[in-house]
Amino acid sequence: MRLKSAIFVSALLRRAQVEGAYAMVVRRGAEEAGAIFVKVNALDGTAALYGPALQGIFDEETSGQRIFSPLLPPGSPEADVEARLAREIRFDPDIHIVEIEDRQGRHFLDLAED
Template sequence: MRLKSGIWVAAYIRRCGVEGVFAAVRRRGAEEAGAIFVVVNRLDGTADLYGPAPQSAFDDERPADRAFSRVLGDAPAAESAVEAFIARESRFDPDVWVVEIEERSGRHFLDRIVA
């Protein structure tokens, strides 16, 4: 059984705070099972965007873990591209969560990133 989205987001924001990084919920989604997107704002006009990994990335050993993948390529994208993607995703899925952190070096504190 996977942790509820609302609980996961609260824990993630707390983890960022422990690391000394500002984090905020920009969009509140479905408490039970909304998809979570994490924006890492690099404070220079660019950002990284992480979203739910494809189902093929999950394995039987850790089926309850949340896995993330980069959404807009390997390099930081323009903030406008990130905002456009989030706007499209929000129209498609009204239950989506968006969490934004401010981290110049790009640290994301996500435990599991899948290529």
């Protein structure tokens, strides 16, 4: 069973803050099962964007976990990240968006293996 989106978002915020990064909810989505997107702002005009990994990569070990994939890599122009988020909102208005401000570019997520 997968953790509710709202609980996962709260835990991510706390994890980032404990590590010294500033994190905030930019958009609240469906509390139970809304998709979660994470923007990592490097505070230099660049950012990265992470979103839900494709369901096909899950195996028994990762079943039920929230695994993310990079959608736009670190160093992408912040405007490109914002444009992608706007498209995601048009596609599904129930998404959560978390922004982490961290000069080191840390995302605090479990990423899918390449």
